[in-house]
Amino acid sequence: MNIGEVAAETGVTAKSIRYYESINLIPAPARTESGYRQYSDRDVQILHFIKRARGLGFSVAEVAELLSLYQDRDRASAEVKGIVEARLAEIDQKISELESIRATLRTLANRCHGDDRPDCPILDDLAGLTN
Amino acid sequence: MNIGEVAAETGVTAKSIRYYESINLIPAPARTESGYRQYSDRDVQILHFIKRARGLGFSVAEVAELLSLYQDRDRASAEVKGIVEARLAEIDQKISELESIRATLRTLANRCHGDDRPDCPILDDLAGLTN
DNA sequence: CCTTGACCTTCCTGTAACTAGAACCCCTAT
DNA sequence: ATAGGGGTTCTAGTTACAGGAAGGTCAAGG
Numbered sequence A, B: 001m002n003i004g005e006v007a008a009e010t011g012v013t014a015k016s017i018r019y020y021e022s023i024n025l026i027p028a029p030a031r032t033e034s035g036y037r038q039y040s041d042r043d044v045q046i047l048h049f050i051k052r053a054r055g056l057g058f059s060v061a062e063v064a065e066l067l068s069l070y071q072d073r074d075r076a077s078a079e080v081k082g083i084v085e086a087r088l089a090e091i092d093q094k095i096s097e098l099e100s101i102r103a104t105l106r107t108l109a110n111r112c113h114g115d116d117r118p119d120c121p122i123l124d125d126l127a128g129l130t131n
Numbered sequence C: 001c002c003t004t005g006a007c008c009t010t011c012c013t014g015t016a017a018c019t020a021g022a023a024c025c026c027c028t029a030t
Numbered sequence D: 001a002t003a004g005g006g007g008t009t010c011t012a013g014t015t016a017c018a019g020g021a022a023g024g025t026c027a028a029g030g
Helices: A003-010 A014-022 A041-055 A060-070 A077-111 A121-126 B003-010 B014-022 B041-055 B060-070 B077-111 B121-126
Strands: none
Touching: A003 A014, A003 A041, A014 A041, A041 A060, A041 B121, A060 A077, A060 B121, A077 A121, A077 B077, A077 B121, A121 B041, A121 B060, A121 B077, B003 B014, B003 B041, B014 B041, B041 B060, B060 B077, B077 B121
16 A cells, blocks of 8 residues: 555545654555555554544654554553553643633633623733732 | 843743744833843733733734734724634633543543553554454 | 853754645556 | 656744853952
8 A cells, every 4th residue: 555545544644654754653664666655554553553542632752652562562551551541630630721711711701791892801801900 | 121030020931022022922122232121011011911811821823912902992892702702612622622532541541450461452442453 | 350150142953743835756547 | 648646855834932052241249
């Protein structure tokens, strides 16, 4: 399979695939005589793995770690679970932050009548006039 | 006030202040004879504004917009409210995504015993073995 | 007067994870 | 032969700065 077919099947763009190769997240594939990349089913499977992991918000560095654990038949499952738990903690943290911001913005927005008059509690608050 | 004092008072680093100047988010301040930047109270107030808005997750581009609205005494409050509502919608969207990811990861983590044995449903799932 | 240390200046590089685009080559079908 | 839709490499841009180098400035102390 050449890169375009792999992109279509995995949902990872050709650009991204080349990028992943450039940072050594995936091995360089075989080439045809004319230089086209040729991917095996195994390569495709790995790109699926990457796609799913990225979709769950793991950074490329974390994906690299997960991939290497995936390819190590003897690693402890605790290691994998540790990465996932760390990611979960980050997510909880991020959600809290966003909820706090949301509450603030909601309050501000509700206090602003939002019509064609110029006075606006939102800007007043940002300017610190409420302190 | 020179840049260090302003940084200490506003919580915006000197690096960031210079950066904001370079992208024209804030005007270039006066300089002393030796070239040091000199900030007025008004400049400090604007940096406070920026700091708060950034803390609420507005992008620098959005902050620029908010600032220009802040400085326009005749704009309609609806414009400001529109920006805030848009940001709120983004936040809601982001929170949903994160909650969905969290649910998935929580399920995966719970199914992984996380000890020194190698079998791990997390990796199996990422690899697509559960499809 | 000179030094020391903290501060300031500009400029360059690096970050994350790609995307866009240029310039060019290859392959297949008509 | 040519047209299209692949593919190739390379460079630059994105966001919002942080780090660091090389060098000028300022106030205090010996």
